[in-house]
Amino acid sequence: MKCKLMSLGLAALLPLAAAAQPNFSGKTVTIIVGYKAGGGYDATARLLARHLPKHIPGKPTVIVQNMPGANSIIAANHIYNVAKPDGLTIGTFNRNLPIAQLTKVEGVKFDITKFQWVGSAANESTILAIRTDLPYKTFDELRKAKQTVVIGSTGPGANTHDFPLLLKELLGLNFKIVSGYSSSADIMLAVERKEVDGRAGSYTSLRPFIDRGLVRPIVRARSTEPGIDKLPADEDAAPNARAKAIMALRSAPEQVARPYVLPPATPAEIVKVMRDAFAKAIQDPELDAEGKKAKLDLEYLPGDQAQKILVQVLQQPQDIVAEFSKYIKFGE
Amino acid sequence: MSEALLEGLVLVLQWKALAFMMLGIVLGFWVGLLPGLGGATTLALMLPFIYNMQPVEAFAFLLGMHAVTATTGDITSVLFGVPGEAASAATILDGHAMAKNGEAGRALGAVLASSLVGALVGAAALALAVPVVRPLVLTFGSPELFMLAIVGLAFIASLSSHGGRGLVRGFLAGLLGLLVSTVGQDPQAGVARYTFDSLYLWQGLDLVPILVGIFAIPEIIELAARGTSIAGSLPAGRISRGALEGVKDTFRHFWLTIRCSLIGTFIGIMPGLGGSVAQWMAYGHAAQSARTAEERKRFGAGDVRGVLGPGAANNSKEGGSLIPTVAFGVPGSTAMAILLGGFVLLGLVPGPDMLSKHLSVTYSMVWTIVLANVVTVVVCFLFLDQLARLTGVRGSILIPLILVLVFVGSYTSNNHYGDMVATLAFGAIGYLMVLAGWPRAPFVLGLVLGKIAENYLYISIARYEAAWLTRPVVLVLIVIAIAVIIYPLFQARRKAAHA
Numbered sequence: 001m002k003c004k005l006m007s008l009g010l011a012a013l014l015p016l017a018a019a020a021q022p023n024f025s026g027k028t029v030t031i032i033v034g035y036k037a038g039g040g041y042d043a044t045a046r047l048l049a050r051h052l053p054k055h056i057p058g059k060p061t062v063i064v065q066n067m068p069g070a071n072s073i074i075a076a077n078h079i080y081n082v083a084k085p086d087g088l089t090i091g092t093f094n095r096n097l098p099i100a101q102l103t104k105v106e107g108v109k110f111d112i113t114k115f116q117w118v119g120s121a122a123n124e125s126t127i128l129a130i131r132t133d134l135p136y137k138t139f140d141e142l143r144k145a146k147q148t149v150v151i152g153s154t155g156p157g158a159n160t161h162d163f164p165l166l167l168k169e170l171l172g173l174n175f176k177i178v179s180g181y182s183s184s185a186d187i188m189l190a191v192e193r194k195e196v197d198g199r200a201g202s203y204t205s206l207r208p209f210i211d212r213g214l215v216r217p218i219v220r221a222r223s224t225e226p227g228i229d230k231l232p233a234d235e236d237a238a239p240n241a242r243a244k245a246i247m248a249l250r251s252a253p254e255q256v257a258r259p260y261v262l263p264p265a266t267p268a269e270i271v272k273v274m275r276d277a278f279a280k281a282i283q284d285p286e287l288d289a290e291g292k293k294a295k296l297d298l299e300y301l302p303g304d305q306a307q308k309i310l311v312q313v314l315q316q317p318q319d320i321v322a323e324f325s326k327y328i329k330f331g332e
Numbered sequence: 333m334s335e336a337l338l339e340g341l342v343l344v345l346q347w348k349a350l351a352f353m354m355l356g357i358v359l360g361f362w363v364g365l366l367p368g369l370g371g372a373t374t375l376a377l378m379l380p381f382i383y384n385m386q387p388v389e390a391f392a393f394l395l396g397m398h399a400v401t402a403t404t405g406d407i408t409s410v411l412f413g414v415p416g417e418a419a420s421a422a423t424i425l426d427g428h429a430m431a432k433n434g435e436a437g438r439a440l441g442a443v444l445a446s447s448l449v450g451a452l453v454g455a456a457a458l459a460l461a462v463p464v465v466r467p468l469v470l471t472f473g474s475p476e477l478f479m480l481a482i483v484g485l486a487f488i489a490s491l492s493s494h495g496g497r498g499l500v501r502g503f504l505a506g507l508l509g510l511l512v513s514t515v516g517q518d519p520q521a522g523v524a525r526y527t528f529d530s531l532y533l534w535q536g537l538d539l540v541p542i543l544v545g546i547f548a549i550p551e552i553i554e555l556a557a558r559g560t561s562i563a564g565s566l567p568a569g570r571i572s573r574g575a576l577e578g579v580k581d582t583f584r585h586f587w588l589t590i591r592c593s594l595i596g597t598f599i600g601i602m603p604g605l606g607g608s609v610a611q612w613m614a615y616g617h618a619a620q621s622a623r624t625a626e627e628r629k630r631f632g633a634g635d636v637r638g639v640l641g642p643g644a645a646n647n648s649k650e651g652g653s654l655i656p657t658v659a660f661g662v663p664g665s666t667a668m669a670i671l672l673g674g675f676v677l678l679g680l681v682p683g684p685d686m687l688s689k690h691l692s693v694t695y696s697m698v699w700t701i702v703l704a705n706v707v708t709v710v711v712c713f714l715f716l717d718q719l720a721r722l723t724g725v726r727g728s729i730l731i732p733l734i735l736v737l738v739f740v741g742s743y744t745s746n747n748h749y750g751d752m753v754a755t756l757a758f759g760a761i762g763y764l765m766v767l768a769g770w771p772r773a774p775f776v777l778g779l780v781l782g783k784i785a786e787n788y789l790y791i792s793i794a795r796y797e798a799a800w801l802t803r804p805v806v807l808v809l810i811v812i813a814i815a816v817i818i819y820p821l822f823q824a825r826r827k828a829a830h831a
Contacts, residue, residue: 036373036376036746037373037376037377038372038373038375038376038666038669038670038673042376043379043673046379046380047380050380065747066747067747067748068535068746068747068748069531069532069534069535069746069748069750070531070532070534070535071517071534071535073531073534074531074532074748077531106529107529107531107534150795154519155517155518155519155520155522156519156520156521156522157517157522176794176795178791178794178795179519179520179790179791179794180519180520180786180787180788180790180791181604181787181791182604182783182787183663183669185603185661185662185663185669185672186603186604186662188662189469189470189603189656189660189662190473190474192470192660193470193471193473195473195474195791195795196795208661208681212683290383293383293676293677293678293679294673294676294677295676329521329522330522331517331522
């Protein structure tokens with residue numbers, strides 16, 4: 001109720017803010033990251049912070065602030081309810097927050113579709129890879145596997161877990177999923193010592209091990225990129241529409257893998273300025289060169305398109321949501 | 333190999349690399365001294381600055397910074413009883429007790445000298461172990477890592493006071509630590525445990541607010557109640573003396589220092605155990621060296637061996653944890669995971685190439701660790717007098733400063749007010765434990781090993797069912813765990829027989 005009142009109050013201020021042409025000269029824009037320093041979300045934000053200023057009118061200083069906790073829910077709640085809608089606070093958080101909202105996770109105090117979406121700075125392609133010394137070379141062979149294939153995972157809510165889980169539950173693959181590894185690097189080590197047979201994860205993180213000949217990519221989710229586009233997609237093997245919808249639902253947030261948002265009441269002019277700045281910064285050859293070095297492949301998805309994808313996620317019929325929640329828990 | 337070793341040294345000694353290393357050391361010096369702000373976080377913040385550096389310069393900068401945080405973190409632990417780094421909390425037990433006995437100088441001397449020994453052992457291990465590390469790391473699967481955690485927990489026996497009552501208290505404190513480590517969403521079913529609908533608790537409690545609370549708050553209360561300086565009413569002149577004595581102590585107990593360095597290196601090499609475990613196992617091992625009940629009582633009350641053990645281990649683990657990072661691209665700790673990002677930025681691929689094509693870069697890392705630690709220890713010795721005199725400053729002046737450090741320090745872990753609440757809550761628990769004579773070390777051991785033990789036990793059973801119990805290394809570790817538990821009892825009996 002309180003937050004409703006607040007946004008009403010802010011809405012009343014809108015015309016005032018709209019009158020002036022946004023100019024950020026001498027100001028400081030803060031990007032709030034819903035994770036601690038050091039991870040992929042943080043690295044992307046820091047890369048953007050270095051290159052955004054020259055594309056925003058008035059060349060403001062852009063800094064990064066970490067607000068970790070509850071898999072980003074704390075940060076998202078803050079940007080939705082507390083941050084001023086003046087364009088000086090941008091948020092980036094867990095791509096799976098739409099899933100948290102969909103499955104009604106306690107503590108969610110935002111509507112993901114009502115943020116002012118700047119867009120997504122990257123997409124992510126999830127694949128499953130298994131050891132090259134296993135007898136299965138293709139997805140079809142793996143589906144017919146007689147022996148149980150052991151898949152290592154970090155835990156529910158992560159793509160290392162949820163992607164193979166749906167392959168097992170909906171497509172009937174003969175998997176045993178062992179969870180609790182502390183990172184995907186740890187699972188890789190378990191693959192090397194043959195404790196597990198394979199793992200799922202982003203193509204970027206698995207690529208070095210594929211190149212080294214340790215593992216072979218077998219199947220991918222919907223979102224794709226050059227190098228894996230010839231792999232079969234999990235959805236194409238779905239036995240019915242329902243299974244397909246559930247797999248599509250799991251992979252939808254991967255198209256909005258690095259979400260960037262502004263508080264809901266942010267004036268349209270400021271949103272436009274930020275969308276333009278992100279679009280230009282991500283095409284900036286300097287940023288591209290640095291991103292390539294850091295193995296961060298950025299690709300801009302405009303805010304309106306990101307929002308459209310998430311509206312679709314949240315419009316699922318109740319029965320699909322109910323079945324989806326049986327398998328998938330929000331996390332990471 | 334010796335050629336590459338020399339080449340590595342030459343690379344580090346180039347003026348640009350050396351200058352970056354010095355810059356790193358200066359940064360790391362402060363990061364280590366200040367509680368909360370940790371080496372890993374600072375590495376993440378500094379990563380963007382290496383884009384335009386050469387590999388050797390970048391590693392001289394990053395490693396130089398990281399290598400000294402554990403050393404200067406120990407200084408804060410000794411002087412104020414506030415852990416400068418999560419990895420230097422164990423130094424508080426005896427180091428700060430020595431400071432309160434007016435032996436701050438000796439404790440600092442000992443911690444610095446043992447840190448240097450530890451760093452050298454770790455660096456030597458990195459230089460020597462590189463060719464044989466692969467089979468070693470691959471031998472330790474999840475069942476073996478679980479058993480290592482159990483061996484670690486077995487050290488509770490030597491961290492508790494003598495007698496049945498002491499052991500029961502020790503293990504109960506350990507269990508409380510295990511319980512606290514379960515807070516948060518569990519990685520198997522995704523169930524939220526003990527979160528009481530609080531978003532802050534969702535991802536579990538952070539180590540820093542707990543350590544800062546449980547160790548620093550009781551010290552502050554005690555200092556306020558006494559109304560004197562940390563070192564009581566001893567004259568300042570006496571406090572700063574004895575640094576040389578501390579260095580001599582390191583050589584008096586040289587084998588202990590070396591053994592603890594090796595423990596640190598080994599824990600560092602094992603990916604998945606984490607950086608804060610090594611110091612506690614080393615402390616447990618140091619406590620085992622007490623021969624009599626009287627000697628045992630001195631542990632926690634200012635025995636220099638309790639300073640040497642963790643002082644050495646938290647430095648030697650750095651060289652150790654670089655080994656799997658370089659050889660496999662699998663980081664041995666959080667800091668190393670971030671350093672791995674540095675490898676990628678520089679276009680280096682961790683793995684076999686680092687041991688052949690880029691061997692001189694690998695060896696330049698060894699030299700960076702060695703040089704950074706030598707420089708830091710020498711500089712610290714120059715200022716040691718002034719540092720030690722801080723324990724002679726009146727409590728009423730010191731307490732506000734320490735309180736600021738404590739709360740700012742714990743707030744840096746999540747930037748959330750929950751960090752402060754956690755610090756206060758665990759401060760209260762720590763104070764009660766001190767009042768009632770319950771040991772705090774087993775609690776922390778349970779806390780740092782809880783998640784590791786839980787996850788690897790789950791994986792072991794899910795993957796191998798009961799068969800994991802029959803793996804040879806597991807059996808050996810079971811025997812070691814039992815030996816560690818009955819050793820103090822055996823010692824007590826032998827003592828009784830002699831008397």
